[in-house]
Amino acid sequence: MLKAVILIGGPQKGTRFRPLSFEVPKPLFPVAGVPMIQHHIEACAQVPGMQEILLIGFYQPDEPLTQFLEAAQQEFNLPVRYLQEFAPLGTGGGLYHFRDQILAGSPEAFFVLNADVCSDFPLSAMLEAHRRQRHPFLLLGTTANRTQSLNYGCIVENPQTHEVRAERGLGGPECPRDVFQNRRQHTIGEDSPGLWPGAGTIRLEQDVFSALAGQGQIYVHLTDGIWSQIKSAGSALYASRLYLSRYQDTHPERLAKHTPGGPWIRGNVYIHPTAKVAPSAVLGPNVSIGKGVTVGEGVRLRESIVLHGATLQEHTCVLHSIVGWGSTVGRWARVEGTPNDPNPNDPRARMDSESLFKDGKLLPAITILGCRVRIPAEVLILNSIVLPHKELSRSFTNQIIL
Numbered sequence: 001m002l003k004a005v006i007l008i009g010g011p012q013k014g015t016r017f018r019p020l021s022f023e024v025p026k027p028l029f030p031v032a033g034v035p036m037i038q039h040h041i042e043a044c045a046q047v048p049g050m051q052e053i054l055l056i057g058f059y060q061p062d063e064p065l066t067q068f069l070e071a072a073q074q075e076f077n078l079p080v081r082y083l084q085e086f087a088p089l090g091t092g093g094g095l096y097h098f099r100d101q102i103l104a105g106s107p108e109a110f111f112v113l114n115a116d117v118c119s120d121f122p123l124s125a126m127l128e129a130h131r132r133q134r135h136p137f138l139l140l141g142t143t144a145n146r147t148q149s150l151n152y153g154c155i156v157e158n159p160q161t162h163e164v165r166a167e168r169g170l171g172g173p174e175c176p177r178d179v180f181q182n183r184r185q186h187t188i189g190e191d192s193p194g195l196w197p198g199a200g201t202i203r204l205e206q207d208v209f210s211a212l213a214g215q216g217q218i219y220v221h222l223t224d225g226i227w228s229q230i231k232s233a234g235s236a237l238y239a240s241r242l243y244l245s246r247y248q249d250t251h252p253e254r255l256a257k258h259t260p261g262g263p264w265i266r267g268n269v270y271i272h273p274t275a276k277v278a279p280s281a282v283l284g285p286n287v288s289i290g291k292g293v294t295v296g297e298g299v300r301l302r303e304s305i306v307l308h309g310a311t312l313q314e315h316t317c318v319l320h321s322i323v324g325w326g327s328t329v330g331r332w333a334r335v336e337g338t339p340n341d342p343n344p345n346d347p348r349a350r351m352d353s354e355s356l357f358k359d360g361k362l363l364p365a366i367t368i369l370g371c372r373v374r375i376p377a378e379v380l381i382l383n384s385i386v387l388p389h390k391e392l393s394r395s396f397t398n399q400i401i402l
Helices: 036-045 063-076 090-097 099-103 123-132 146-152 204-212 233-250
Strands: 002-009 050-057 080-084 109-114 117-119 137-141 154-157 164-168 177-182 218-222 227-229 269-271 287-289 300-302 304-306 317-319 321-323 334-336 367-369 380-382
Touching: 002 036, 002 090, 036 050, 036 063, 036 109, 036 233, 050 063, 050 090, 063 080, 090 099, 090 204, 109 123, 117 233, 123 137, 123 218, 137 154, 137 204, 154 218, 164 218, 227 233, 233 269, 233 304, 233 321, 287 300, 300 304, 304 317, 317 321, 321 334, 334 367, 367 380
Parallel strands: 002 050, 002 109, 050 080, 137 218, 269 287, 287 304, 300 317, 304 321, 317 334, 321 367, 334 380
Antiparallel strands: 109 177, 117 227, 137 177, 154 164
């Protein structure tokens, strides 16, 4: 018997995912056409012996989250439950607080995954490695370059045994890993030797792993598969590209095909079945079009996400952007951003956490239109963030439009 826990966090002041997180909880934001955490659930559901998937966070169980959980249970034929924290408890505090629910039924092992991570989630390979040589913790690790190690911290392994010997300068949830933890040896339990007096905020990375590194407790499973954090809208667009590329192998039915009389498809493109796309539109690569979207004649879409109910009128051009729910882009308008992708010449490069400002100026980045934004005809919106319910009357460059 196996279980999985997905840490989904909750709404926070100053989140880098605004204005998109105003409309839906971040874990439900569509990445490559499906909610972000659906990729996690799909990976967990494919592991033989998986009996239950638990989501832990401090979001209110509102209608979108409840509907998603009900749909996920039906689609994957697995119990998918949400355990709501009474307050933000940290990446380890929720595991401690809900330890009885997690350990109910005495699972052989359970996975712990962060929701704001894009990965191919090699869970079956990790389980096989764990069964070959059982250890209390097995972490999924990915190789980092020097800059990332200095900025975000890293783990140091013994190359022969793969034991984690040290954790250097870990910065919390940005550390590049998901966690696999074995059965009842759950270190954050009541019998933990002198670590925490009660169930307050517990940081899994600093409070647990750093304390146990070098003691034969934690080992690493390296992956050369896709991995990226999803901390901001820009990284969500990059994650969408990674998942769309994986669909070639995992979900080819989700990728649009170029057909006679249909829109021109270049590269990997997802189109929701309810979307209406004009035959003369050119889409891709790396485009995701949501439910009920209307794409007019002559539209050019590339490296972008268009969300539920948006309308792109005739001959608009949308590049490196996210168009929010119910927004409208007028005819012959251009909405364009500047990508902040990892260095393609560095095989170890990962998506960095983008800063919005430098020296008091907004840095060029992808363009984001919040929900129900109206862009007039024949204007340019470049490297800008437009908050919800705005009706613009002119062009903007490098602006946050409040």
